Amino acid sequence: MDTANQPQRPSTWRVVLAFILDFFMVFWVFGLLIARIFGGATEGGFNLTGGPAILLFALMIGYFVICNRYLGGTIWKRILKAR
DSSP: OOOSSSOOOOOHHHHHHHHHHHHHHHHHHHHHHHHHHHTOEETTEEOOOSHHHHHHHHHHHHHHHHHHHHSSSOHHHHHTTOO
C-alpha cells in the first residue's frame, strides 16, 4: 500500500485547539454584535436572553457548517493547518 499519495490527517491537538479558538472567537464576536444591536451589551461584555441568545447560537452553528462545508475550514483551522 502506497502511503505517499494519501493525504495526511492533521494532528488531533490541532483540530481540538482550532475548535476551541473558533468557538470562543465566534461566541465573543457574534455575541458582542448581537448585544449592540439588541441592547444586551454590558460593561463587562454582554448578556443575552431569549431571542438574541437563540440567534447567537444559530449564527455560531451556521459559522461552523458554512465554513467547514463550503469554505474549506474555519479561520483557526486554516491558521493551524488542521484541515
